Amino acid sequence: MPLPLIILALSAWPAAAAAAAAMQPSDTCLRRCGDVEIPYPFGVGSGCHLETGDWTFKMSCNRTDDGRLRVYNYEIEVVDFSVQRGQLRIYNSINPWCYNATTAAMNDQSNWWYDMSITNFRINDALNRFTVVGCNSLAYIRSLNDTADGRYMTGCMSMCPGAGQLQNGSCAGVGCCQTAIPSGLNAYNVSFEEKFNTSGIAGFSPCSYAVLLETAEFDFRTTYVTTEEFMVATGGQVPLVLDWAIGNKTCEEAKRNASAYACVSDNSECVDSKYGRGRGYLCNCSAGYEGNPYLLDGCQDINECEDKRFRYPCSVPGTCANTPGGFICACSDTTTGNAYNGTCWDTKSQLGWKIAIGVSTGVVVLIVAVSCVYMIHQKRRLAKIKREHFRQHGGLLLFEEMKSRQGLSFTLFTQDELEHATNRFDERNVIGRGGNGTVYKGTTKDNAVVAIKRCRLAASERQKKEFGKEMLILSQINHRNIVKLYGCCLEVEVPMLVYKYMPNGTLYRLIHGAPAPRIPFAARVRIAHQTAEALAYLHSWASPPIIHGDVKTSNILLDEDYTAKVSDFGASTLAPTDAAQFVTFVQGTCGYLDPEYMRTCRLTDKSDVYSFGVVLLELLTCRKALNLEELEEEKYLSSQFLLVVRENRLEEILDPQIKSEQNIEVLEQVGELAKQCLEISGDRRPSMREVAEELDRLSKLSQHPWGQHKSEELVSLLDGSPFADSEIELSSSIRNVSISDSAYLGIRSPR
Incomplete structure (x- = not known):
């Protein structure tokens, strides 16, 4: 078997960035090797790739042998490129x-x-x-x-x-x-x-x-x-994804040297590398343009009126006109109205016809004329109301986002479609009620089972923006543990969102529903880990980062496989870029609210960490986050938990079921993680990514023999449980295997 060894320890390439970066490849350069297209700044041969002082963009192609593209002359075979994402x-x-x-x-x-x-x-x-x-x-x-x-x-x-x-x-x-x-x-x-x-x-x-x-x-x-x-x-x-960047300067530094600046297209913009200062930059085409920003005239205008990736952008056919970086919808010279989100009509010909009929037929024509005027007035009023509803519910914001993010689209459902799906919003189809609206179960015309969120009537402009905020946030994220948004209905007084239906309801109902649930510990940790992964994605990978703002068990849904799906982004916000950005009011749910957030009116990603810590406590104890029937000092689950932890009485508050099936050392580690999430100071709390990694470790640990009680009672406990199939049946051949924590965990050694 050949040794799988790839070494690129080579001497540095002579620096030639200044004049070569702005150089453009000739038409004779090879732009395809085998089945792989080779986009500039990558290239094969001298003068065909971007020179940055290293071998990032230098490729080699052995067309007489296997026709495979490789990084320079080494055994690194290229699968494909993405200029837009800066990936290889x-x-x-x-x-x-x-x-x-x-x-x-x-x-x-x-x-x-x-x-x-x-x-x-x-x-x-x-x-x-x-x-x-x-x-x-x-x-x-x-x-x-x-x-x-x-x-x-x-x-x-x-x-x-x-x-x-x-x-x-x-x-x-x-x-x-x-x-x-x-x-x-x-x-x-x-x-x-x-x-x-x-x-x-x-x-x-x-x-x-x-x-x-x-x-x-x-x-x-x-x-x-x-x-x-x-x-x-x-x-x-197997495939491996690499990120790449231009040189080792930031956008601001690179623009100072025009001859070496790689973003040469007129309609391009510079983006700093996500790996930090001194790690290079990327070029992107501006909004409304697409192509290769590293080539002169490489970013070309998108014709939104003809491009099949966009749904027809004007409400009246034949009124769309493409513009540089965008489009307009305009009625013809002989008509009037709103071609963007309404209708166009010929008012002059209608008025002349009404006058002629009025002269010839007397009173009857007069009645018809008055009726026509009334209908026109009603049509205009209805169109104005629809436009206002569309604006209030964030439609213009979403449409601009669809233009700037190519390919971002949703199904725009009509009111009739959603009324038919829910049997005119029959109360028997209600599956949940919350602070932002009511959720109905429905079936679309293509027999898809969906959940339809009908928002409440908003009394203030802030509340009216809540719907648009949730819709915009959900339109930008795609994660396996975040609820899937199918579409929306905007041209109605009460806006509506259409989600994928979650048949197993909320985590709150699973934990606190009657009769008392019997949830295996491994399943609890798995649900917590999936929720943490979703929040870590919002905090770290969404662009820009998103703070959920209302993390609680009733906002964590469970699909047919009991996979966690984070939902309800009505209280969410984009992460602030200025330390001076504060909220003018505090929103959330009592029992889950971050005390630092209530004190400073500043919502941060560590506020979500605190709320998640309360969710973790509910999974450990099967107690509610806030119980108004308890004594004053025991109303809040977080306060009660911190008290028993300080007094080394953790076992008193744990759910008896998990104490019988899991070693106390594992439970104490989960409890310690919850304690870290509930730190009063946000700076002392871990990030959601760190929480997710720790829960991943604890999830794996709980499934191995050294993390479980080997008792027949556990097997009996799982009989009939929806999680029974997820539990690991221990083989007698490895029951006595042990391993130190350092061998199983990720280890970071000092510099």
């Missing part, structure tokens, strides 16, 4: 470690490593995961250079309690495990822990595999463990 996808080698039947031992490990330090490539930490496949397999990934937090090391362990526990598509520690990597990583190596190997189960799983790969392109199959299909099906290589 390559093939990364899978690292195998196999049992040798001849020697009756594991083969020697190779020193697998990957170094991109001489280029401006960074491994995308949001789209890639370190993945381990096999049985009794513990593998590590270590950084070769300093990250923002020093040298980095993490890993995960894949176990096989029994062949029957392997499940296609599941990579949660049974046959397969995954863990996140830090941002800014461009060099790493991979190794297996030799005291955990497959020699004991060679007949069942002869090989283990470790690789850093694109998460979306990996679908775990049980045959990857029991056969060599993983290597055969992939050819030993």
Whole structure:
């Protein structure tokens, strides 16, 4: 088997950025290699790629051999490029470690490593995961250079309690495990822990595999463990997403040197690298334009009137006129009205016809004329009302966002469609009521089951903007643990949103519903982890970042598989960019509100962390966040929890069910995490990303033998539970396996 070793430790390329950056490729440059299009600033050969002082954009293509595109002359095969996102996808080698039947031992490990330090490539930490496949397999990934937090090391362990526990598509520690990597990583190596190997189960799983790969392109199959299909099906290589940038200057610094500035298109703009100052910049086409901003005249105007990616933007056909960076809707010279969101009509011809009829037919014509005038007046009034409703409910804001974000679109439902879906909003179809409106269950004309949120009548301009805010926020985010928005209805007095229907209701109903629920601890941690992942996405990956503002169990929905979906963004806000930005009123739910937020009137992402801490307490205790029937000092669950923790009486407040099925050490770690989230000072609370990583660790820990009570009562507890299938049946062959925390967790060593 060839050694999977990719080394780019090469001497620095001579600096030639000043004159070469503004250089444009000639028409003779190769723009395709095999099946891969090569967009500038990338290129093959001298004068065909952007020169920045390193080999970031220099490609090589062996057309006489395999026709594959590679980074310069090295064994890094390119899958595709994205100029708009500043990304490059390559093939990364899978690292195998196999049992040798001849020697009756594991083969020697190779020193697998990957170094991109001489280029401006960074491994995308949001789209890639370190993945381990096999049985009794513990593998590590270590950084070769300093990250923002020093040298980095993490890993995960894949176990096989029994062949029957392997499940296609599941990579949660049974046959397969995954863990996140830090941002800014461009060099790493991979190794297996030799005291955990497959020699004991060679007949069942002869090989283990470790690789850093694109998460979306990996679908775990049980045959990857029991056969060599993983290597055969992939050819030993899987996709990996890299981020790239221009040079090592910020946009402000790069613009000072016009000859080296790479954003040469007239309709382009500069964006600093997300990895921080001194990590380069990217070029994007301005709103209303598309193409390649690195080429002269590369950003071309989008014809919104003809482009099929856009729904017809004018309400009256034939009235759309394209403009540079946008479009207009105008009625013809012989008509009047609103072609943007109304109608156009010929008032002169109608008026002449009315006068002629009036002269010839007397009173009858007069009545007809008056009726026509009234109808026109009503039509204008209705059109004006619709335009006003559309504006009040954020329609103009959404439409501008659709123009600036190409391809962003929704289904605009009519009032008749939603009335038909809900049987004219029959009370029997009500599935929830909240501070921002009522939610109905409905079925659309294409038989899709949906949840329809009908907002309350707003008394103030602030409340009128709540609907538009939620709609705009949901239009910008796409995450597996955030409720899916299908569309909206704007031209009505009471605006409506249409979501994917969640058949298992809210987390609040699951925890506090009658009869008392029996929820396994592993399922509770999984729901908490999924919720934390959604909030971490809003805080860290949404652009711009979003603060939810009302995190609580009634705003966490559960789909058919009891997967958590965060919902209700009526109290959400975009993260402030100015430290002086404050809110003029405090909104949220008693029992979940951040005390620092109530004191300072400043909503931050740490306010969501506090509210999530209360949600974590509800999962641990099955008690409500606020119980007005209790004594004054016991009304708030957070205060009661902090009191018993200070007095070392944690077990008194825990739900008896999880105490019977889970080791107290694991429960204490979850309790400690909740305590950190409930710190009075927001600066002392962890970020949601740190919370999500910790819950991911605790979720995996709770599923392994050392984190559970091995009792028949637990099996009995799960009988009939909707979570029964998610629990891990322990194999007697590994019940006594143990592992230190440092070998299982991600480890950050000092610089």
